[in-house]
Amino acid sequence: MIKLLNQEIQKYINANLNADLHSLLLKKSSFPEVSIQELVQQIKGRKVAEKKFPFLNQENIIFPPNLNLEQASSQDTADFKKQFFKGKKFIDLTCGFGIDAYFLSQNFEKITLIEQNTELLDIVKHNWEVLGRKANFINQKLENFLTNNKEKFDLIYLDPARRDNHNRKVFLLEDLSPNIIEIQEQLSDISPEILIKLSPLIDIQHLVASLKNIYKIWIIAVKNEVKEVLVYLKKKENRPEIYCINLQSTEPEFHFNLDDEKNCQSEFSAPKKYIYIPNNSVLKSGAFNLVSEKFGLRKLHQNTHIYTSEEKIEYFPGRIFETEEINSKAIKKGEQFNIITKNFPLKPEEIKKKYKIKDGGNHYLIAVKSLSGNHFLVGKLLD
Numbered sequence: 001m002i003k004l005l006n007q008e009i010q011k012y013i014n015a016n017l018n019a020d021l022h023s024l025l026l027k028k029s030s031f032p033e034v035s036i037q038e039l040v041q042q043i044k045g046r047k048v049a050e051k052k053f054p055f056l057n058q059e060n061i062i063f064p065p066n067l068n069l070e071q072a073s074s075q076d077t078a079d080f081k082k083q084f085f086k087g088k089k090f091i092d093l094t095c096g097f098g099i100d101a102y103f104l105s106q107n108f109e110k111i112t113l114i115e116q117n118t119e120l121l122d123i124v125k126h127n128w129e130v131l132g133r134k135a136n137f138i139n140q141k142l143e144n145f146l147t148n149n150k151e152k153f154d155l156i157y158l159d160p161a162r163r164d165n166h167n168r169k170v171f172l173l174e175d176l177s178p179n180i181i182e183i184q185e186q187l188s189d190i191s192p193e194i195l196i197k198l199s200p201l202i203d204i205q206h207l208v209a210s211l212k213n214i215y216k217i218w219i220i221a222v223k224n225e226v227k228e229v230l231v232y233l234k235k236k237e238n239r240p241e242i243y244c245i246n247l248q249s250t251e252p253e254f255h256f257n258l259d260d261e262k263n264c265q266s267e268f269s270a271p272k273k274y275i276y277i278p279n280n281s282v283l284k285s286g287a288f289n290l291v292s293e294k295f296g297l298r299k300l301h302q303n304t305h306i307y308t309s310e311e312k313i314e315y316f317p318g319r320i321f322e323t324e325e326i327n328s329k330a331i332k333k334g335e336q337f338n339i340i341t342k343n344f345p346l347k348p349e350e351i352k353k354k355y356k357i358k359d360g361g362n363h364y365l366i367a368v369k370s371l372s373g374n375h376f377l378v379g380k381l382l383d
Contacts, residue, residue, distance in 0.1 A: 001062055001119075001122060001123065001126065003031075003033045003034050004034060004038065004042060004062055005060055005062075006031070006033075006034075008031070009031055009034060009039070010059050010060065012030060012031070012039065013039065013042050013043055013046065014059070016039075016043055017043060017046055017047060019043070021040050021043060021044065024036065024039075024040055024043075025037070025040055041063065041065065041066075042062070042063055044063070044066065044069075045061075045062075045063020045064070045069060046061075046063065048063070048069050049061070049063070052069075052072070052074045052075065053072070053074060053075040053078075053099055054075060055075060055131075056127065058130075060130050061127050061130060062123045062126055062127060063123075064097055064119075064120050064123050068096060068097050068120060069097065071096060071097075071159075071162075072096060072097040072098075072099045072100075073099045073100045073159075073197070073227075073228065074099075074222065074227065075099065075103075076222055076247050076248065077220050077222065077227055077228060077247065078099045078100045078102065078103040078104070079103050080220065080245065080247060081100065081103060081104055081195070081230065082103045082104050082106055082107060084232075085104060085107060085108075085155050085193070085195070086107035086108065087107070087108055087109075087154030087155055088108060088109045088110060088154055089108060089109070089110045089112070089151075089152070089153045089154050089155075090104065090105045090108035090110070090111050090112070090153065090154065090155050090157070091111075091112040091113075091114065091153045091155070091156055091157070091191070092104070092105075092111075092112070092113050092114065092157045092158065093114045093142045093145070093146075093156060093157070093158040093178075094114070094115070094142060094158045094159050094160060094161070094178075095113040095114060095115035095120075095121065095124060096115065096120065096159060097120065097123075097124065098113065098124040098127070098128070100157060100159065100197065101113055101135075101157065102128070102131070102133065104155075104157055104195075105133075105135070108154065108155070110136070111133075111134070111135040111136065112135065112136045112138065112151075112153070113135050113136070113137050113138065114138050114140060114142055114145050115137075115138075115139060116139070116140060116141045116142070118139050121137055121139050124137070125137045142158075142178055143178065143183075146183065146186050146187075146190075149190060151190065152190055152191065153190055153191040154191065154192075154193065155191060155193045155194075155195060156187055156190070156191040156193070156194045156195070157194075157195045157196075157197075158178075158180075158187075158194075158195075158196055158197070159196075159197040160176035160177055160178055160180060160196070160197075160198075161176065161177040162176060162199050169199075171199050171201045171202055171203075172206070173198075173202075173206070173207070173210050173211070174210075176198075180196060180211065181210055181211070184211065184212060184233070187233075188213070188233070188235065192234065192235060193232070193233070193234050194232070194233040194234075195230060195231075195232050195233075196230070196231045196232075196233070197228050197229075197230055198228065198229045198230070198231060199228070199229070200219075200226040200227055200228055200229060200284070202229050204217065204219075204229070204242070204284070204285065204286060205286075207229070207231060208240060208258065211231065211233065212233070213233045213234060213235050213236075214231055214232070214233060214240045215232050215233060215234035215236060215238050215240065215241070216231075216232040216240065216241050216242075216243065217229065217230065217231050217232070217240060217241070217242045217243070218230040218232075218242075218243045218245060219242065219243070219244050219245065219281040219284050219285055220245050220247065220281065221244075221245065221246045221247065221279060221280050221281040221284075222246075222247045222248055223246075223247070223248045223249065224246055224249065224279050224280050225280065226280050226281055226284050229284075239257050239258060239259055240257070240258050241255060241256070241257055242255060242256055242257075242258065242285050242287070243255040244279070244281035244282045244284070244285050244287075244317060245281055246279045246280075246281050246317065249279070251279055251316075251317045251318065252315045252316075252317055253317070254278075254281075254282050254285075254287070254291075254317040256285075256287055256290050256294075260287075260290055261286065261287045261288075261289060261290045264289045264290055264292075264293040265289055265293070266288065266289045266292035266293070266298075266299040266302075267292060267298050267299070268298055268299050268300065268301065268302075268370070268371050269298030269299075269300070269308055269370070270300070270308075270370045270371075270372045270375070271300060271308050271323065271325055271368065271370060271375050271377055272298070272308040272309055272310045273308075273309070273310050273311075273312075273322060273323070273324070274308060274309050274310070274311070274312050274313075274320060274321065274322060274323070275306060275307070275308055275320070275321040275323050275366060275377060275379065276295070276297055276306065276307040276308065276309070276313075276316055276318060276319070276320055276321075277305075277306055277307075277318050277319045277321070277340070277342075278291055278305065278307075278316075278317060278318040279317055279318040279319075281317075282317050282318060283305055288305050291307060292307060295307070295313055295316060296309070296313065297309050297313070300342075300368055300369065300370040300371070301343060301368075301369050301370050301371050303343050303369075304342050304343040304368055304369050304370065305342065306342050306366075306368055312382075319381060320381075320382045321364060321366065321377075321379045321380065321381055321382065322379050322380055322382055323364075323366060323377040323378060323379030324377065324378060324379065325375055325376065325377055325378075326376050326377070326378050327376070328355070328376050331355045331357060331365070331376065332357075333355070333356040333357070334356065334357065334358065335357045335358070336357065336358045336359070336360050336361035336363075337357055337358075337359070337360075337361060337363055337364060337365035337378070338359065338360065338361065338363070338364045338365070339351055339352065339357075339359065339364075339365050339366075339367070340364060340365070340366045340367070341366075341367045341368070342366075342367075342368045342369070343368065343369040344367040344368055344369055344374060345369075345374065346367065351365070351367060362380065363378060363379065363380055364377075364378070364379055364380065364381060365377070365378055366378075366379070
């Protein structure tokens with residue numbers, strides 16, 4: 001790792017940030033002490049950092065292999081987490097590349113990072129030194145640490161590995177490493193507060209049924225792509241609150257209690273002047289009836305999670321369209337639309353082919369199913 005800090009090597013990395021990496025890999029390394037593969041990995045890391053964690057986009061930062069870069073949280077999601085937690089002692093039991101730990105620990109006095117991968121922990125330790133941050137770095141398996149640990153902490157954080165022994169992705173809590181269900185009591189013994197990052201594919205109902213003491217759940221999207229589900233465990237009587245967040249958007253937060261969704265019902269209608277499509281964090285939450293009731297909107301169909309109203313409402317957690325219904329025969333050949341389909345017999349590609357229209361432009365063609373049948377709506381997206 002120290003070899004990569006050579007001034008000439010750092011200059012080479014900077015000079016090749018926009019190079020074709022496939023072509024670069026075919027060349028011989030200009031530095032006998034560092035392979036071309038190692039150099040390209042650092043260039044890749046810098047390019048990933050530009051967008052994913054720009055605070056690391058600087059000289060003398062070392063980047064790990066691609067898998068660790070992919071699994072690491074983005075700066076946006078890590079920075080979002082830190083606002084909710086503070087105390088004296090913080091521990092990350094699955095440090096990884098350390099992005100979450102770097103931000104979450106900013107409101108704590110003493111920081112402990114556990115990581116079983118020696119090379120990865122060395123990289124994190126080096127980077128934290130470059131960034132001027134201190135921590136107690138422990139190279140150990142989580143299970144061994146928990147067995148021997150006598151210390152108490154104000155907050156435990158962990159991001160379980162979501163791949164099995166054959167490198168296949170897994171999603172159920174019992175298939176993660178570590179198995180959260182098995183170690184939950186151990187975690188509760190050393191901290192009153194536990195924060196767990198889970199896959200965006202985790203089933204919320206499965207999560208609630210499997211874990212004890214769930215206090216809050218955050219479903220975090222960035223630009224309408226759900227990136228992670230955070231579950232916060234705390235021994236305090238509370239019905240789990242779910243918070244739906246869409247970062248890098250102007251959309252408001254949507255939050256509710258799990259019981260709220262069970263106790264309300266949607267009203268239905270054919271499409272009216274305004275169409276509302278919830279963002280993906282809200283859709284992930286499953287609060288389909290609550291959206292209808294809370295905002296005074298009518299749902300199109302039980303299985304069409306699109307809503308409508310004659311008067312526009314403000315502060316909706318998703319996209320709002322002003323539309324009018326058209327007959328399919330009125331769709332002209334060669335017209336250009338952004339196509340959206342929800343619970344409709346045809347997919348966007350099939351609609352394009354059937355009606356000979358093109359993608360793009362400023363207008364939308366929304367194909368939906370309501371209780372009264374199938375509809376084509378043409379309209380514009382409102383700011």
